[in-house]
Amino acid sequence: MKVASILRSGAFALVAACATIALWTPGSASAAAPFAKEAAPGFYRIMLGDFEITALSDGTVALPVDKLLTRTTPEQVKKTLAKSYLQSPLETSVNGYLINTGDKLVLVDTGAAGLFGPTLGRLVANLKAAGYQPEQVDEIYITHMHPDHVGGLLAGDKPAFPNATVRADKHDADFWLSQANMDKAPADSKGSFQGAMAAVNPYVAAGKFKPFDGDTDLAPGIKAKAARGHTPGHSIFIAESKGQKMVLWGDLMHVAAVQFENPSVTIQFDTDSRPAAAQRKKAYAEAAAQGYLVAGAHISFPGIGRLRSQGDGYVWVPVNYVPTR
Numbered sequence: 377m378k379v380a381s382i383l384r385s386g387a388f389a390l391v392a393a394c395a396t397i398a399l400w401t402p403g404s405a406s407a408a409a410p411f412a413k414e415a416a417p418g419f420y421r422i423m424l425g426d427f428e429i430t431a432l433s434d435g436t437v438a439l440p441v442d443k444l445l446t447r448t449t450p451e452q453v454k455k456t457l458a459k460s461y462l463q464s465p466l467e468t469s470v471n472g473y474l475i476n477t478g479d480k481l482v483l484v485d486t487g488a489a490g491l492f493g494p495t496l497g498r499l500v501a502n503l504k505a506a507g508y509q510p511e512q513v514d515e516i517y518i519t520h521m522h523p524d525h526v527g528g529l530l531a532g533d534k535p536a537f538p539n540a541t542v543r544a545d546k547h548d549a550d551f552w553l554s555q556a557n558m559d560k561a562p563a564d565s566k567g568s569f570q571g572a573m574a575a576v577n578p579y580v581a582a583g584k585f586k587p588f589d590g591d592t593d594l595a596p597g598i599k600a601k602a603a604r605g606h607t608p609g610h611s612i613f614i615a616e617s618k619g620q621k622m623v624l625w626g627d628l629m630h631v632a633a634v635q636f637e638n639p640s641v642t643i644q645f646d647t648d649s650r651p652a653a654a655q656r657k658k659a660y661a662e663a664a665a666q667g668y669l670v671a672g673a674h675i676s677f678p679g680i681g682r683l684r685s686q687g688d689g690y691v692w693v694p695v696n697y698v699p700t701r
C-alpha cells in the first residue's frame with residue numbers, strides 16, 4: 377500500500393534533517409558547553425509478571441581481571457577480552473536488584489558502600505532516584521557476604537535500611553561472621569571478614585538478621601537456592617510471577633566476556649573454585665534451556681538478560697529496552 381510513500385516522506389525528513397545539520401557549523405557561534413560527565417541515574421526497570429524489578433547500580437570498579445581469573449592465563453584472558461573490544465583492568469559493574477512484589481519490597485544485595493573503593497557506593501542514591509526510600513525496604517536477601525554485596529547494609533555506622541530484615545544462608549553467616557575464621561585467615565583476606573561483620577552485626581544485634589539453610593521459600597514468589605562454591609553459603613534467588621521467571625545469580629560469574637564463552641574459568645575471589653565452576657555450568661545450562669531472565673551482580677549494568685548456548689559455551693543476550701508504564 378503506502379509503504380513507498382511513507383518511505384519517501386521518511387527519506388524527505390531525513391534529507392531535511394541532514395540539510396539542517398549541514399547548515400550548522402561547530403565553533404562559530406559560542407564556546408563549547410562543558411562536559412556534563414554524569415550518566416543517567418543508575419536504575420533500570422522491568423516487569424516480571426506482577427513484580428516490578430528495579431536494577432540498581434552501585435557503580436563500577438576497574439578490576440585487573442587478567443590477574444584475577446584462574447584456570448586460564450593472562451594472555452588468554454587478554455585475547456578473549458579483545459574479541460569484545462575490552463581490556464584489563466576491566467570496568468566491572470556492581471548491581472543490586474529491588475523487587476516490588478506488590479506486598480513486599482525486597483532488595484537483593486546492597487552494593488559496597490565504602491568497602492570497595494571510591495567508585496562504588498551509589499546504590500542507595502540510585503534507589504532514591506528510582507522513587508523509593510531505604511525505610512520502605514522490608515527484606516534484604518544477600519547472595520553472599522563479600523564486601524561489594526553487604527557493604528551497603530550500613531550508612532556510616534547505622535543500618536542503612538532501618539526497617540528491613542536481612543536474610544542470608546547460615547553457611548555464609550557462620551563463615552564470615554566468625555572471629556575464629558578471621559583470626560586464621562591470611563592477612564589480605566581479613567578485610568572481607570571485618571567488612572561482613574561490620575555490615576551484618578548491627579542487624580544481628582537488632583534481631584533483624586534471619587539466616588536460612590539452603591533451598592528456602594522466602595516470600596510469595598521468591599525463593600533461595602543454594603549455589604555454594606564462590607563462598608560457603610553462596611545463594612541464588614528465584615523470582616516468579618505469572619509464569620515469568622528471573623534468577624538472580626549473585627556472583628555465579630564475574631567476567632561476562634570470558635566466562636560465558638568458557639564457564640570453566642574461575643576467579644581468585646572464589647572460596648572454593650571447583651564447586652563454583654560446577655554451579656556456574658549448571659546455572660548456564662538451565663538458563664539457556666528454559667530461556668528465563670537472569671540478573672548478574674557483575675554483568676554490565678543493568679545485568680539483566682538471557683543465555684543462548686553456542687558451541688561449548690554461551691552467549692549473553694541483554695534485555696531489550698522497554699519503558700515500564
Ligand SMILES: [Zn+2]
Binds near residue numbers: 522524525627673
Ligand atoms: Zn561480588
